[in-house]
Amino acid sequence: MNPLIELRGVGYQQGQTPILTGVDWRLMPGEHWAVLGPNGCGKTTLLRVACGYEWPTSGKVLRGGQELADLTALRSRMGWVGVEMLARVPPDQSALQIAASGAIGQIGLRLIGQVDPTSSHYEQAEQVLRDIGCGAIVDSPWRVLSQGERQKVLVARARMTDPWLLVLDEPCAGMDPGARERFLAWLESQLRDERSPSLLMVTHHVEEIMPGVEQTLVMDQGQIAAAGPTAEVVTEELLSRLYGVRVEQIVHSRGRLWPVCSAAGC
Numbered sequence: 001m002n003p004l005i006e007l008r009g010v011g012y013q014q015g016q017t018p019i020l021t022g023v024d025w026r027l028m029p030g031e032h033w034a035v036l037g038p039n040g041c042g043k044t045t046l047l048r049v050a051c052g053y054e055w056p057t058s059g060k061v062l063r064g065g066q067e068l069a070d071l072t073a074l075r076s077r078m079g080w081v082g083v084e085m086l087a088r089v090p091p092d093q094s095a096l097q098i099a100a101s102g103a104i105g106q107i108g109l110r111l112i113g114q115v116d117p118t119s120s121h122y123e124q125a126e127q128v129l130r131d132i133g134c135g136a137i138v139d140s141p142w143r144v145l146s147q148g149e150r151q152k153v154l155v156a157r158a159r160m161t162d163p164w165l166l167v168l169d170e171p172c173a174g175m176d177p178g179a180r181e182r183f184l185a186w187l188e189s190q191l192r193d194e195r196s197p198s199l200l201m202v203t204h205h206v207e208e209i210m211p212g213v214e215q216t217l218v219m220d221q222g223q224i225a226a227a228g229p230t231a232e233v234v235t236e237e238l239l240s241r242l243y244g245v246r247v248e249q250i251v252h253s254r255g256r257l258w259p260v261c262s263a264a265g266c
């Protein structure tokens with residue numbers, strides 16, 4: 001079985017500045033990964049290179065075992081939900097319209113006739129929204145949706161092209177603790193659905209790594225600091241070093257990891 005994504009010795013520079021260096025990593029079909037690391041360590045750049053939005057300046061990126069090629073077709077197999085998208089959604093459009101816009105590669109609809117989604121796109125969008133538990137908000141405009149509902153609608157939008165991989169870049173940013181827990185419980189239930197694509201989720205918070213996300217990639221200064229099963233990779237020593245705080249203990253509870261920092265450190 002070929003990896004969905006394989007990075008071999010990947011480097012990425014902006015001008016003379018190295019942003020990624022010597023990254024070797026693979027994501028196999030059916031795996032779900034979290035990506036951790038301090039601000040500016042290269043997490044988003046890594047995802048952009050992996051998904052074909054940026055070309056590496058050295059090394060190779062293979063998708064499905066091949067060094068592609070047709071990036072348009074490829075991008076439709078990589079559903080992307082990032083914080084930067086939130087501000088680009090037209091506030092008066094409904095969850096249904098926003099989800100349907102994924103079929104035509106837009107974020108929300110421009111409604112200019114010739115490139116609008118078809119009636120079958122709308123039917124599909126409604127089905128996807130219902131499948132992920134958002135049947136009640138199909139007609140609700142974006143502006144009234146909660147943070148959690150907005151993330152789910154963008155997930156529905158990303159799933160319109162039946163992707164192999166769903167990338168969530170800091171999906172819980174801006175959620176209060178209740179909204180975050182409800183969203184994470186929903187995400188966990190999605191991972192249990194065998195139709196769910198592989199998940200690659202960036203987070204700053206270890207406790208957001210749900211039990212179904214069994215693998216974690218840790219980035220530090222453009223390099224991989226650790227990668228593998230979450231409970232093995234995420235240690236007190238590693239977190240203390242990465243974030244410059246003293247992590248005294250990681251409490252394991254219901255399959256999740258909760259770091260306890262010293263008062264001075266936090």
Ligand SMILES: Nc1ncnc2c1ncn2[C@@H]1O[C@H](COP(=O)(O)OP(=O)(O)OP(=O)(O)O)[C@@H](O)[C@H]1O
Binds near residue numbers: 014019039044
């Ligand atoms: N287009 C660009 N031009 C110049 N520098 C860039 C560019 N894109 C990213 N960088 C730099 O690369 C580094 C990594 O950025 P990246 O957004 O990948 O980090 P990150 O780990 O996702 O950060 P955060 O957790 O804050 O979102 C940062 O220092 C950033 O300033």
